[in-house]
Amino acid sequence: MNNVFAKLASDFFSTIVFLAVYLITDNVLLATGVAIAASVAQVIYAHVKGEQLGFMTYASLALVIVLGSATLLTNDPRFVLAKPAIAHFAIGAIMLKRGWMLRYMPQIVAETIPEYVTIAGYAWAALMFALGAGTIAVAWTGDLKLWALYVSVVLISAKLAAFAIQYVAFRLLVTSRIRAARA
Missing domain, CATH: 1.20.58 (Methane Monooxygenase Hydroxylase; Chain G, domain 1)
Structure with missing residues (x-):
């Protein structure tokens, strides 16, 4: 990690x-x-x-x-403020590749719920595009204090929240599938 x-x-x-x-x-x-x-x-x-x-x-x-x-x-300053947005758009485009996330998952997750992992990969791509658009919107205002808050708090918090939601959802889904297979 x-x-x-x-x-x-x-x-x-x-x-x-x-x-x-x-x-x-x-x-x-x-x-x-x-x-x-x-x-x-x-x-x-x-x-x-x-x-x-x-x-x-x-x-x-x-x-x-x-x-x-x-x-x-x-x-x-709007030019340099747009840099994180471009990075988010590029990463989002890469994340549109079907199944990209499977290689990063523990084996039990990749084998048990691969369809959900693929859906989560697309959700991450959508999040990257949304965060990139938000960065552009904030950069366009030219307000550096607002931009600093956005990139240091909003971008990080959104990703941490998405990661936490994904972790809990995958854990529940894997547990449910394993229990159903045993029954």
Whole structure:
């Protein structure tokens, strides 16, 4: 589980840096510049350590550079604020693949309720699209405090709630199926 959180923190490193610097300094341009530098430094550090970088790392770097540069050139924070939405849309699109979630499930879940796992995979995709749309709506307002609250509280809380609901539902469904099979 720690590995999952480490990978998520790595994938969203530039967003975390942007948010932290912005909350400390209240300066969008400084936060954007530091986020761009941090993202580039992250990739260089990984190369120096000989780590393999995935597609998401390079995609995140490209988004940070392009959207961050647009923010710096136009002095409009909405460009960089849209980055998490693009990531959510991309992840949502990947989650539209039928059965993607089965490989992440314990064997008993994958074997007992595969149809529900597939439905949950589509529900996660819908959640990612909804959160991405919400991020765009909040970014469009240009209110950085509202955006900071949204990305640090709403995005995380929605995913944690969905995970908890899924866990309880899968546990109940597996238990029910096993009991029915024994009867």
